Amino acid sequence: MIAEPFAFGDSPMHRADPRLRAVFGAAFAFVTAVAWEFDAILAALFLAVAMAAAARLSPWRLAKRLFFVNGFIALLWIVVPATYPGRAVFSLGPVHLSADGLWVVARITIKSNAIVLSTLALLATMPMASLGQAMYFFRVPQKLVMLILLTYRYMFVMEKEYGRLLRAARVRGFSADTSMNTWRTLGYLLGMLFVRADQRARRVHQAMLCRGFSGRYPSLDAFCFRKTDWAWAAAMVCALALVGGLEWAKWPLS
């Protein structure tokens, strides 16, 4: 994820103002998450596909991401219909598949895919630093933004560090089993990982101070709201209105 495979590109979406995309991305995900009507969530899915197209995301990479998400959802397809209360549409011995359960999982599937797709199209198409900058703009607390940016940057370093420690143990003949020695060694490894993380955090902070850091993470991308961004803003408001309208227009009737 650190490679930010979608972040750099030259599509209309990449050129749109990051602030606009950040706000709309959050709003769209929220509306889609609370929507229940099939019209609304299908419209959301359709819009999400359109956004992915506008961002010219590589279909192959996109498929890989969606594969993981849907792998998790496949589990729900196995578990939920069999355990959800309601009229059974299909029975096999003691297992009854409930109709309501099937509808629920279908909704979850559509919603999740719509949210993942739209987030990839809107947010993954900007470097993490720009997202941080957009969050600053919307007055998200600086400490929170710093936490997100640095966690993002160092998650992988921690993993690498752990790998390094484990390797150091392995080359001296360590292999994990259930003996006391294994638990003690794992304890050492974890402890060492914390110590190193703490030391590294201090040194990185020093390095940041040396380069004039004063509490705010700067970004190379200056925000600039262009004429086309008005069009984007209008399209985004319409998209929200469409999904929201399809959802809430029905409420008085039901």
Added chain:
Amino acid sequence: MGEVALELNDVRYAYPSGRKVLSGVSLSLEKGQRLGLVGANGAGKTTLLLLIMGLLEKTGGTIRVLGKEVASTRDFAWVRKRVGLLFQNADDQLFCPTVLDDVAFGPLNMGASPREARKTAEAVLSRLGLSHLARRVSHRLSGGEKKLVSLATVLAMEPAVLLLDEPTAGLDEEAARRLIGVVKGLSTACIIVSHEYEFLKETTSRIAGLAEGTVAFDEESSLVHTHVHVHPAGKVPHKHV
């Protein structure tokens, strides 16, 4: 004697654990001068550089940077805009997603606009022959590449004084040559910590040796060079008599 860029007077330091590392270091560096700093592992070279940057708090003595005595936190914020430190461990120095972000971090903090910062960053990278790395993810670089990019992040701030902690460690021959070229081309005052006398001899005019918490010797680079080769005592600095 030219103007003084950096002056240390009887600087002392003990780590909070009680370990006394420096017990009175006095050194001075003129503008435009390059000074080599040698000493055994654990002699306190890195500690000394951290003290100059105010990243550790000295327990005694005075430090003057560009003629101004520095002591308070605010003074050191001023120092950090004028003195650049290349960390011994490049992994600690690169904390932005990409190389270009990292090199531009300093200029942005100094108040440059994103456009100017980008220009500065690109110029420095090309000066070091690193333009091809600009878009790379910084933690995935090789050790030597990280070292060179770290140097770029420091140079991008256009420091008046430069502190380099083992800049050649881990560099291949070609990269080391390039580094020598860059360092020699600088008009900036430098302190260069290194264990490689050949490198120091080529890039510095003076070499100071740190031992037992003080400056054990401080003399012309060429003298130290021959001196080291004559004595099998090798890299342990000791006084000339």
